[in-house]
Amino acid sequence: MLGDYHSILQTAICxxxxxxxxxxxxxxxxxxxxxxLILSAPLWLAAAIAIxxxxxxxxxxxxxxxxxxxxxxxxxxxxxxxxxxDSDGVVLPDAARLTRLGRLLRSTSIDELPxxxxxLRGEMSLVGPRPLLMEYLxxxxxxxxxRQEVMPGITGLAQVNGRNEIGWEEKFALDVWYVDHWGLLLxxxxxxxxxxxxILRRGIYSQDHVTMPEYPGSGK
Numbered sequence: 405m406l407g408d409y410h411s412i413l414q415t416a417i418c419x420x421x422x423x424x425x426x427x428x429x430x431x432x433x434x435x436x437x438x439x440x441l442i443l444s445a446p447l448w449l450a451a452a453i454a455i456x457x458x459x460x461x462x463x464x465x466x467x468x469x470x471x472x473x474x475x476x477x478x479x480x481x482x483x484x485x486x487x488x489x490d491s492d493g494v495v496l497p498d499a500a501r502l503t504r505l506g507r508l509l510r511s512t513s514i515d516e517l518p519x520x521x522x523x524l525r526g527e528m529s530l531v532g533p534r535p536l537l538m539e540y541l542x543x544x545x546x547x548x549x550x551r552q553e554v555m556p557g558i559t560g561l562a563q564v565n566g567r568n569e570i571g572w573e574e575k576f577a578l579d580v581w582y583v584d585h586w587g588l589l590l591x592x593x594x595x596x597x598x599x600x601x602x603i604l605r606r607g608i609y610s611q612d613h614v615t616m617p618e619y620p621g622s623g624k
Contacts, residue, residue, distance in 0.1 A: 429529065433530050438520075459483055465483045465485075469538065473552055479535055480522055530591070534559075567601065568616045
């Protein structure tokens with residue numbers, strides 16, 4: 405199944421983030437990520453202490469996500485949920501596991517700060533389609549799969565146009581539009597819009613969900 409996804413991607417792949425522009429983008433990403441990491445160090449320390457005291461170890465949430473061309477990497481975030489389960493050992497819904505501290509971390513986007521390490525490791529960009537779950541790869545249409553043609557990002561076009569308040573189809577359409585039109589100027593505009601969204605705390609939760617509901621696949 406994953407092999408079928410890769411064959412679809414390989415027939416559609418276009419080296420959009422290649423050559424001089426890609427080199428400039430990567431240099432900008434790493435320089436900006438390092439600067440933000442240094443400036444946000446007090447937030448890292450405060451978040452780590454608060455999580456350790458309220459949720460215990462580990463402080464970081466790690467999950468395998470698909471990166472460029474669907475290659476898996478380990479995404480990093482600050483933990484925002486308890487590992488709560490029912491009597492049968494089944495993990496409880498997100499709404500039951502998200503703590504008050506977790507809501508604060510999410511509403512301020514502080515939980516996303518560890519992804520700066522993913523940027524420095526060359527696994528993510530500051531701007532690009534958000535890395536979703538590995539199991540979604542087989543659910544994409546060939547058009548939706550094109551979102552993997554560029555490096556995933558901490559923020560993206562979908563995040564500044566509704567984030568979790570818009571549906572999956574609209575989100576993927578924005579991702580593919582970004583793939584076809586990406587450029588450093590567009591990245592700078594998205595970063596500026598992201599800062600406004602974080603300050604205003606817009607689009608954090610989708611309707612009736614504390615996180616984005618699972619993507620069932622196109623047409624489902």
